[in-house]
Amino acid sequence: MTGGTPAAGETLPGAGDEDDDAPERVVCHVDMDCFYASCERLRRSDLNDEPVVVGMGYEPGESIGAVATASYEARAFGVESAMPISKALELLPRRADADPDDPNAPDPEETGRYVPVDLDFYEDVAGEVKAVLRDCADTRREVSIDEAYLDVTDRTAWAVAGDDPDDPPPSGAAGPAEARTLAEGYARYVKDRIEREAGVPASVGVAPNMSAAKVASDADKPDGLVVVPPGSVAEFLAPLPTADVHGVGPVTEETLAELGIETAADLAAADRDRLAEALGERGPALSRRAAGDDDREVTPTGLPKSLSRESALPATADEATKRETVSALAADVARRARERGCLYRTIGIKAVEPPFDVNTRARSLPGPVDDPDLVEEVALDLLAEFDETRVRKLGVRVSKLDFAETDQATLGGFDAAEGDGDGGRPRRGDRAERDDRGDGGKLTDWVGGPPERDGDESGSIADRDRRRTDDGQASLGDWS
DNA sequence: TCTGGGGTCCTAGGACCC
DNA sequence: TCTGGGGTCCTAGGACCC
Numbered sequence: 388m389t390g391g392t393p394a395a396g397e398t399l400p401g402a403g404d405e406d407d408d409a410p411e412r413v414v415c416h417v418d419m420d421c422f423y424a425s426c427e428r429l430r431r432s433d434l435n436d437e438p439v440v441v442g443m444g445y446e447p448g449e450s451i452g453a454v455a456t457a458s459y460e461a462r463a464f465g466v467e468s469a470m471p472i473s474k475a476l477e478l479l480p481r482r483a484d485a486d487p488d489d490p491n492a493p494d495p496e497e498t499g500r501y502v503p504v505d506l507d508f509y510e511d512v513a514g515e516v517k518a519v520l521r522d523c524a525d526t527r528r529e530v531s532i533d534e535a536y537l538d539v540t541d542r543t544a545w546a547v548a549g550d551d552p553d554d555p556p557p558s559g560a561a562g563p564a565e566a567r568t569l570a571e572g573y574a575r576y577v578k579d580r581i582e583r584e585a586g587v588p589a590s591v592g593v594a595p596n597m598s599a600a601k602v603a604s605d606a607d608k609p610d611g612l613v614v615v616p617p618g619s620v621a622e623f624l625a626p627l628p629t630a631d632v633h634g635v636g637p638v639t640e641e642t643l644a645e646l647g648i649e650t651a652a653d654l655a656a657a658d659r660d661r662l663a664e665a666l667g668e669r670g671p672a673l674s675r676r677a678a679g680d681d682d683r684e685v686t687p688t689g690l691p692k693s694l695s696r697e698s699a700l701p702a703t704a705d706e707a708t709k710r711e712t713v714s715a716l717a718a719d720v721a722r723r724a725r726e727r728g729c730l731y732r733t734i735g736i737k738a739v740e741p742p743f744d745v746n747t748r749a750r751s752l753p754g755p756v757d758d759p760d761l762v763e764e765v766a767l768d769l770l771a772e773f774d775e776t777r778v779r780k781l782g783v784r785v786s787k788l789d790f791a792e793t794d795q796a797t798l799g800g801f802d803a804a805e806g807d808g809d810g811g812r813p814r815r816g817d818r819a820e821r822d823d824r825g826d827g828g829k830l831t832d833w834v835g836g837p838p839e840r841d842g843d844e845s846g847s848i849a850d851r852d853r854r855r856t857d858d859g860q861a862s863l864g865d866w867s
Numbered sequence: 868t869c870t871g872g873g874g875t876c877c878t879a880g881g882a883c884c885c
Numbered sequence: 886t887c888t889g890g891g892g893t894c895c896t897a898g899g900a901c902c903c
Contacts, residue, residue: 443871453871455903468903474868531874531903636901667878669900692875699871733895743870747897780871 416600420609422533423456425587438499445472515585538685543573596681620679625652651677697782716783721759730755731785739780755789
């Protein structure tokens with residue numbers, strides 16, 4: 388193992404199927420800058436240079452909501468993502484409230500523009516970004532709507548570019564002696580293309596592994612390009628607080644602090660057995676990461692593992708309100724599952740009690756289904772446990788998803804057990820106390836295909852997935 | 868701050884089987 | 886009957902991420 392030594396040339400410690408002579412990887416992390424706000428500016432130039440807050444729940448009469456994205460101008464007022472809207476409005480009143488005739492009105496210079504979230508539009512823009520990324524890298528992992536890892540080892544290299552000694556060193560590089568690498572040039576090219584073709588700014592980090600690339604992209608936001616060549620990774624990470632290590636959240640940060648571990652360097656040097664005691668398996672892994680040692684491959688994004696919907700409400704114990712909410716959430720989750728062509732085998736709810744006690748309950752079915760009525764029924768049944776409980780948030784989730792053929796064969800095999808033993812088939816028919824509902828009936832309702840119309844927008848994700856599973860083994864996560 | 872919404876992964880304990 | 890594993894599946898909760 389490479390242990391705590393942040394040596395430059397560590398290769399996969401035996402685990403990988405990579406040959407040992409593989410070149411040091413070049414991994415880019417592309418992170419769009421305040422993406423939602425940038426998207427809004429793309430179609431509303433009046434928002435340029437203004438403090439922009441994109442969020443939900445700030446309309447008059449609404450009080451439950453949070454900031455999704457704040458532009459950097461808004462961040463200067465202390466507004467941050469995930470902050471309750473009420474708090475954001477205190478720090479930065481909305482422009483519309485700056486009535487010039489009202490002596491108590493806020494100074495317009497200290498107000499912001501509040502815009503509701505329009506996810507469909509952001510997804511369109513993200514599609515253009517992804518088109519660029521597809522063109523720039525064969526191996527990509529899209530982590531979220533505004534973030535992706537690229538493995539561009541086969542497109543570029545860590546070799547030093549050109550021979551111009553006056554070239555400025557890469558911004559995040561270890562020392563002034565660093566020369567510009569080919570990798571930096573390639574990352575610059577990717578970044579510029581995103582800006583040019585999608586119209587939104589990105590920050591890019593380049594490093595020999597994923598976690599260092601991630602930290603690098605964060606190091607000079609917005610509009611940053613930070614390059615951390617092999618050999619300077621540990622040095623680059625060393626001074627950072629542990630919270631900057633990907634995977635260290637508030638709880639872990641606190642635990643580490645109690646062990647006297649404050650920086651990435653401390654974490655890298657810490658005794659890994661002790662870390663394992665305090666944090667479980669995660670501890671040593673975080674330590675390796677902090678040391679610049681992260682051999683995770685950039686693996687393509689897989690199919691989702693679960694789908695959920697949740698909704699906050701003014702804390703209430705009212706049974707009718709809760710049931711209505713859960714019914715609506717259940718319908719929505721079931722609809723989305725059907726749209727994406729996926730079956731589910733587990734149905735669950737979440738009930739959050741004030742102040743913030745999260746309860747989850749789930750029930751698995753004997754086999755995968757697509758059955759909105761059943762989602763509602765099970766969800767309501769699980770909710771019954773909380774009939775007396777005041778809740779501030781409710782959620783419904785389906786999991787144990789199955790994207791394989793939604794066709795007849797699979798379904799037929801469910802209760803007749805005639806399935807061709809394809810792994811996930813029911814081996815235990817007893818589990819669900821599904822009371823009087825004859826499962827067979829429900830399932831076969833649409834055995835010839837979902838009752839819904841299915842021809843529609845071509846090229847939907849669901850379509851692509853299905854095609855994938857059709858042609859060949861296509862394991863999960865294989866769509867590209 | 869009285870904390871939104873949609874995800875992922877991990878762990879621990881119990882049931883059940885061999 | 887007591888004690889001992891190994892393995893899988895399930896649920897619940899926790900931590901984290903964007």
